[in-house]
Amino acid sequence: xxxxxxxxxxxxxxxxxxxxxxxxxxxxxxxxxxxxxxxxxxxxxxxxxxxxxxxxxxxxxxxxxxxxxxxxxxxxxxxxxxxxxxxxxxxxxxxxxxxxxxxxxxxxxxxxxxxxxxxxxxxxxxxxxxxxxxxxxxxxxxxxxxxxxxxxxxxxxxxxxxxxxxxxxxxxxxxxxxxxxxxxxxxxxxxxxxxxxxxxxxxxxxxxxxxxxxxxxxxxxxxxxxxxxxxxxxxxxxxxxxxxxxxxxxxxxxxxxx
Amino acid sequence: xxxxxxxxxxxxxxxxxxxxxxxxxxxxxxxxxxxxxxxxxxxxxxxxxxxxxxxxxxxxxxxxxxxxxxxxxxxxxxxxxxxxxxxxxxxxxxxxxxxxxxxxxxxxxxxxxxxxxxxxxxxxxxxxxxxxxxxxxxxxxxxxxxxxxxxxxxxxxxxxxxxxxxxxxxxxxxxxxxxxxxxxxxxxxxxxxxxxxxxxxxxxxxxxxxxxxxxxxxxxxxxxxxxxxxxxxxxxxxxxxxxxxxxxxxxxxxxxxxxxxxxxxxxxxxxxxxxxxxxxx
Numbered sequence: 001x002x003x004x005x006x007x008x009x010x011x012x013x014x015x016x017x018x019x020x021x022x023x024x025x026x027x028x029x030x031x032x033x034x035x036x037x038x039x040x041x042x043x044x045x046x047x048x049x050x051x052x053x054x055x056x057x058x059x060x061x062x063x064x065x066x067x068x069x070x071x072x073x074x075x076x077x078x079x080x081x082x083x084x085x086x087x088x089x090x091x092x093x094x095x096x097x098x099x100x101x102x103x104x105x106x107x108x109x110x111x112x113x114x115x116x117x118x119x120x121x122x123x124x125x126x127x128x129x130x131x132x133x134x135x136x137x138x139x140x141x142x143x144x145x146x147x148x149x150x151x152x153x154x155x156x157x158x159x160x161x162x163x164x165x166x167x168x169x170x171x172x173x174x175x176x177x178x179x180x181x182x183x184x185x186x187x188x189x190x191x192x193x194x195x196x197x198x199x200x201x202x203x204x205x206x207x208x209x210x211x212x213x214x215x216x217x218x219x220x221x222x223x224x225x226x227x228x229x230x231x232x233x234x235x236x237x238x239x240x241x242x243x244x245x246x247x248x249x250x251x252x253x254x255x256x257x258x
Numbered sequence: 259x260x261x262x263x264x265x266x267x268x269x270x271x272x273x274x275x276x277x278x279x280x281x282x283x284x285x286x287x288x289x290x291x292x293x294x295x296x297x298x299x300x301x302x303x304x305x306x307x308x309x310x311x312x313x314x315x316x317x318x319x320x321x322x323x324x325x326x327x328x329x330x331x332x333x334x335x336x337x338x339x340x341x342x343x344x345x346x347x348x349x350x351x352x353x354x355x356x357x358x359x360x361x362x363x364x365x366x367x368x369x370x371x372x373x374x375x376x377x378x379x380x381x382x383x384x385x386x387x388x389x390x391x392x393x394x395x396x397x398x399x400x401x402x403x404x405x406x407x408x409x410x411x412x413x414x415x416x417x418x419x420x421x422x423x424x425x426x427x428x429x430x431x432x433x434x435x436x437x438x439x440x441x442x443x444x445x446x447x448x449x450x451x452x453x454x455x456x457x458x459x460x461x462x463x464x465x466x467x468x469x470x471x472x473x474x475x476x477x478x479x480x481x482x483x484x485x486x487x488x489x490x491x492x493x494x495x496x497x498x499x500x501x502x503x504x505x506x507x508x509x510x511x512x513x514x515x516x517x518x519x520x521x522x523x524x525x526x527x528x529x530x531x532x533x534x535x536x537x538x539x
Contacts (some may be wrong), residue, residue: 037380129363132323133377134352 013241017039021217028115028142028216035123041144049110049145050142050152055158056109057102057237064101065167072168073176089168090161093190095256098161100248103207106153111215114145115236118219118227127220142216152206161224162201199255206247211240276433276465277322278299282331284314291317291490293333299433299482304478305458307352309486310511312390315469318486319435321536322467323357324348335433353381356431359440362422364410370397371406374425381429396424400454416447420454427458433465434458440472448472452479473512477501485511 068089076082118141121127130137167185172178191197215236222232277299284292291314291345299305307315319325321333324340333340343351364373374393378384384392384516395405400420410418419439425436436455440448456479459466469477477483479495485493485500493500493508499513508516526532 054300125359125363126365128320128325129357129365131360132352132355132357133380134349135377135380136349164301210380 002123006010006179017221018222022214024138024142024220025213026215027136027138030144030148031139033143034139038144038236039045041140042147045144045148046152049148050156053106053109053152053156056105056146057156057160058163060105061103061110061163062167063159063251064097065089065093065164066106066171068097068164069168069171069176073178080111082172082176083170083182083186085172086183086185087190089172090165090187090191091196093161093164094196096248096252097164098157099203099207100244102153102157103211103244104241105150105243106156106208107211107215107237109209110152112233114212114215115219115222115233116229118142118145118216119222119232122220122222123224123226123229134155142220144251146212146216147241149215150208153208153211154201157200157204158215172184194203199251202255203248203251206251210243210247213227214240214243261506264315264388273311274413274512276336277297278332278334279318279373280334282321282328282333284317284326284328286317290310290489292328292486293492295486296331297491297494299465300362301465301483302459302463304479305482305484306381306485307467307469307484308471308473308476313486315459315471315486316437319357319400319437323352325357339349347493354431354507355433355435357427357456358419358422358426360440360441362410362418364413364418364425366410368410368415369406370402370408370410370421373410373421373518374428374439377425377428391426393424393519396428397421399427399458400424401450405435410501414447416443416450419443419447419451423451423454423458425464430462431464433467436470440470440475448475455479458462472512475515477512484508487511488533 021236072085072088073082076084076088118127121141127137127141130140148207168178168185171184173180218232218236218239222228270431275298279295279297281294281296282292283290283294285437288513290390303385307318316324321328322335322340331503332342335355338347340348340351360538365376366371368376371393375389375510376387378392382389394403397406400423402417402420402424405417406414407420410421410491423439436466439451439455443451453473455466455468468480477480477500480497483493483495483500484491489506493503493505495503500508503509507519511517
């Protein structure tokens with residue numbers, strides 16, 4: 001009986017939490033935008049969330065591309081198919097690794113920072129202070145951060161894939177001796193814009209929505225103490241990562257199963 | 259002219275209220291914070307809300323500001339019901355009231371100047387040149403004109419509180435609510451804040467509501483005192499009336515006595531019994 005009660009309580013609190021998160025997101029997105037005041041805020045957040053994540057995305061992309069080429073080459077060369085290294089790397093990156101790894105890195109780098117920042121604003125009464133100044137914190141604080149995450153993550157995923165392909169070229173062509181012409185031309189013929197690049201971008205937009213939403217909600221809803229902020233930051237990374245991997249499976253099943 | 263205005267303000271009748279709390283009941287979970295509580299805040303005066311820690315003094319400010327809603331009863335600001343306001347009406351009302359938070363709540367990513375300019379930029383169409391003049395005037399009033407380019411992290415606790423005070427008067431509100439303005443301040447900062455609150459109230463003709471438990475400081479400037487305990491108001495009147503109040507709880511609070519209606523010892527079994535029980539075991 002106690003178990004059922006606890007299960008019911010937990011389920012209800014999860015639904016209540018989802019309801020609060022949806023209200024927060026809709027409150028931030030459906031408010032009337034003020035372009036004159038909103039644009040500088042958005043640009044600042046694009047810099048904080050997007051530009052500041054560039055280094056980790058590019059370095060990770062470079063190494064993942066290099067490893068992918070090295071692993072791919074050792075398998076392909078056994079079948080005499082090392083010329084297919086280009087499409088192997090490109091398809092892996094554009095369809096899966098680009099959007100997924102970028103989302104995971106973004107959750108760790110920018111998502112945790114967003115949660116901690118908003119949690120601290122709550123703990124130091126800055127959000128209450130905005131409300132008492134008749135300024136909606138959802139519009140002033142949450143909305144620009146959401147749009148910054150939503151815009152920058154797909155761009156970061158594209159940069160990740162591009163840098164990773166360069167890394168794969170460095171290892172596959174310059175080091176292991178795969179023919180450069182084959183590397184690029186087979187890649188070009190095998191990669192479809194709609195099937196691969198566009199679907200990868202759609203995945204990236206979905207992950208951007210999930211990660212940024214979770215990060216903002218966890219900060220906005222946290223218990224305003226040092227322990228509460230620490231817990232919220234951890235939850236952002238864990239929940240975002242699990243949600244990204246789960247949605248990746250669903251999206252892949254819908255996009256590529258046929 | 260200013261002298262006349264100040265005198266008129268001081269002599270204004272206490273019966274004219276800016277805030278009315280009527281039979282308010284408010285609970286958090288199973289815990290009742292207020293039960294059928296009523297009092298009023300006179301216009302143009304300094305009102306102090308006092309009481310022991312943890313009885314919900316800050317909660318009262320949040321109820322007045324519309325950040326929380328009472329379970330029952332009504333709170334009016336200038337005759338308009340705060341819980342009954344629409345979001346737009348509430349935001350309109352909040353441009354006439356201001357709150358100085360205990361932490362100051364300055365925006366940490368902005369300089370002192372930008373913090374004070376912030377409400378002006380958000381709510382007015384003033385040019386940057388005019389905003390600069392208004393901000394400098396507000397900073398001059400709190401003695402921080404020279405600190406305008408500093409970041410909040412570079413300010414001492416007292417300076418941060420004064421900068422936040424400058425921000426809270428930026429829009430010339432009709433009501434300022436102070437949440438524990440003297441907490442954690444050294445004697446000099448405390449004296450400066452006491453003087454500032456008094457002079458701002460007189461010169462700007464606004465109403466002040468101070469939530470605090472610093473008895474000496476607040477009684478020196480308050481026109482009206484409300485003491486809250488046991489889920490309601492236990493005493494209300496002028497500071498002189500409060501000092502003569504017959505309630506032992508009011509006297510214990512004002513005189514800072516360690517024992518009385520609020521006991522020194524947390525509820526426990528009789529001391530002798532516990533000692534003897536320990537010896538027997």
